[in-house]
Amino acid sequence: MKATLILTSRGVREANACYSALYELEQAGWDTELWLFGAFEQPLYPASEALRVEAQGLDLDNDAERLLAAAEMLWRRQKPDLLLMPEDLLWIEVCPRLSARTAMAVFTGCSALLWRDDRLEVEKSVYGGNVNARFALPLPCAMTLRTGELTPYVPSVHYDGPITSVPFDAGDSDGLELVEYIAAEGDGLEEASRLLIAGQGVGGGAAVAKLQELAARTNTALGCTRPLVQNGLMPPGKLVGATGVTVSPETAIVFGASGSGPFMSGMRKAGTIAAINNDPAAPIFRQADVGAVADCNAVAEALLDLLDK
Amino acid sequence: MKITVCLKQAPDFDMVMADDWAVNDEGGLDIDYANRIINCFDEVALEYALRLKEAHGGSVQALTVGGPECDAMLRAALALEVDAAARIEVEEGADLRFAPATVAGLLSAAIAAAPLPDLVLMGRQAGVGDAAVVPQLCAEWLGFHCISNLLELTPAPDGRLAMAHQAPEGVRRLLVRPPAVATIGNMGDIALRSATLKARIAAKRRSIDQIRISAAHTLPQPAFMGLKNRVIGRECDMMETEDPREIAVGLLHLLNGEEANA
Numbered sequence: 284m285k286a287t288l289i290l291t292s293r294g295v296r297e298a299n300a301c302y303s304a305l306y307e308l309e310q311a312g313w314d315t316e317l318w319l320f321g322a323f324e325q326p327l328y329p330a331s332e333a334l335r336v337e338a339q340g341l342d343l344d345n346d347a348e349r350l351l352a353a354a355e356m357l358w359r360r361q362k363p364d365l366l367l368m369p370e371d372l373l374w375i376e377v378c379p380r381l382s383a384r385t386a387m388a389v390f391t392g393c394s395a396l397l398w399r400d401d402r403l404e405v406e407k408s409v410y411g412g413n414v415n416a417r418f419a420l421p422l423p424c425a426m427t428l429r430t431g432e433l434t435p436y437v438p439s440v441h442y443d444g445p446i447t448s449v450p451f452d453a454g455d456s457d458g459l460e461l462v463e464y465i466a467a468e469g470d471g472l473e474e475a476s477r478l479l480i481a482g483q484g485v486g487g488g489a490a491v492a493k494l495q496e497l498a499a500r501t502n503t504a505l506g507c508t509r510p511l512v513q514n515g516l517m518p519p520g521k522l523v524g525a526t527g528v529t530v531s532p533e534t535a536i537v538f539g540a541s542g543s544g545p546f547m548s549g550m551r552k553a554g555t556i557a558a559i560n561n562d563p564a565a566p567i568f569r570q571a572d573v574g575a576v577a578d579c580n581a582v583a584e585a586l587l588d589l590l591d592k
Numbered sequence: 593m594k595i596t597v598c599l600k601q602a603p604d605f606d607m608v609m610a611d612d613w614a615v616n617d618e619g620g621l622d623i624d625y626a627n628r629i630i631n632c633f634d635e636v637a638l639e640y641a642l643r644l645k646e647a648h649g650g651s652v653q654a655l656t657v658g659g660p661e662c663d664a665m666l667r668a669a670l671a672l673e674v675d676a677a678a679r680i681e682v683e684e685g686a687d688l689r690f691a692p693a694t695v696a697g698l699l700s701a702a703i704a705a706a707p708l709p710d711l712v713l714m715g716r717q718a719g720v721g722d723a724a725v726v727p728q729l730c731a732e733w734l735g736f737h738c739i740s741n742l743l744e745l746t747p748a749p750d751g752r753l754a755m756a757h758q759a760p761e762g763v764r765r766l767l768v769r770p771p772a773v774a775t776i777g778n779m780g781d782i783a784l785r786s787a788t789l790k791a792r793i794a795a796k797r798r799s800i801d802q803i804r805i806s807a808a809h810t811l812p813q814p815a816f817m818g819l820k821n822r823v824i825g826r827e828c829d830m831m832e833t834e835d836p837r838e839i840a841v842g843l844l845h846l847l848n849g850e851e852a853n854a
Contacts (some may be wrong), residue, residue, distance in 0.1 A: 383732035515781025
């Protein structure tokens with residue numbers, strides 16, 4: 284059996300989370316392989332083989348069409364039993380499309396995997412992130428990994444073998460023309476060591492502005508839960524949770540969030556979580572380390588007052 | 593522009609009491625009391641489809657997969673003045689949980705069997721934790737372009753669709769020759785409108801097309817083995833004060849890497 288991990292030019296933490304899946308399978312006797320897309324400079328897992336797609340001038344970090352074409356080319360050449368990829372906006376699109384083209388099974392959102400009794404068992408959050416479900420996977424299968432939920436594995440030795448270069452001619456995407464690409468300014472949520480979170484309970488724009496001021500004055504990143512994005516109070520890039528960013532700050536202060544499953548699934552790797560909510564029965568208090576029952580706007584104001592002094 | 597918007601009913605998880613997320617002795621959940629609603633992503637897809645029709649003309653069809661229990665959702669869409677609503681019939685008792693390839697196979701077969709739309713709009717997933725693969729499988733099996741996380745769409749003068757969509761590190765603006773499947777994610781500041789009482793009454797008299805069709809495509813699907821409780825692993829230390837200033841002092845300690853109650 285062979286498991287292949289696709290790596291792109293994202294961070295070392297994400298790579299290490301993916302390595303934990305490879306390690307689990309390698310311990311069970313699987314061969315492992317790496318496919319590198321773009322200029323991946325992180326230490327590599329000591330797999331049996333590594334290949335790099337050479338696609339000069341292509342934006343492999345943002346262009347799902349080209350990534351899909353490149354992944355399909357490599358799949359037809361290498362035919363792994365299990366193709367793993369980190370879950371983000373790009374690969375969550377590529378993974379099922381690749382499955383449709385190759386007739387292999389598809390599974391997304393994997394948070395744990397285990398090879399047992401010649402069967403691959405996997406786990407993921409379901410029902411809005413409130414419970415987990417276990418599945419047995421048919422093979423071959425393409426699967427995305429929720430890197431924020433996997434325990435990172437840091438290899439003690441790294442791959443030092445040859446990296447096979449695979450040329451890739453993307454060609455044109457018939458009927459689809461890129462007109463403009465506007466790079467987003469990094470909001471720093473994923474890397475932030477200190478984080479404030481605005482939940483629905485903070486109220487409207489004035490309260491959000493207060494938290495923005497607090498974040499600026501404490502040099503802390505500000506994220507939010509989904510209702511604030513839906514109401515246009517915060518941009519989509521600030522969303523923390525299963526459909527947004529998975530964060531891992533040392534300290535997070537959560538203002539006025541109920542503690543829904545989708546939001547908390549993006550917070551599981553946080554260090555200390557402090558929650559402020561005026562409802563003592565709010566589920567957030569079952570999932571935080573420090574809690575206070577209070578009006579979160581009054582607390583935000585008190586914090587600003589303290590900073591003034 | 594001819595638009596098909598695919599809708600899925602999902603339980604309103606906000607109604608579920610926190611204790612009811614515990615897996616019961618039979619390995620299931622006791623959450624049947626939660627209302628069934630159009631999921632939040634599909635709601636935005638429906639609203640956006642209606643706005644596109646108002647701005648540029650054309651028609652909107654609502655399409656779903658499921659039994660008669662889905663008719664209330666389709667009637668709600670009809671009350672919002674979609675032009676037609678259709679339900680793909682499934683066998684009684686069919687379990688479509690964790691079977692996205694089956695759903696995608698049925699949707700794509702039904703879409704392919706009718707005059708093709710220019711645009712298929714779908715929420716990126718029915719709910720958090722769902723597979724988020726149905727739109728992409730449909731796009732591939734229909735041979736349509738696939739645009740994920742749509743932010744804007746306007747018809748271009750040459751018949752193409754000018755679309756902006758969210759990419760991991762920015763926004764991409766594309767010109768796309770239809771037909772296309774576009775997914776709706778976190779679009780921001782778009783909420784589904786409400787129907788008037790008059791429109792709701794009128795919708796009751798409109799027909800819902802029932803489609804009986806076999807999927808032309810499917811994939812081997814993961815076998816569901818059971819549910820398990822989430823492990824939280826945190827124990828909350830509640831502050832003994834409700835005074836905002838005292839709480840603020842504790843929080844500042846935390847931000848400085850000290851104990852909250854120091």
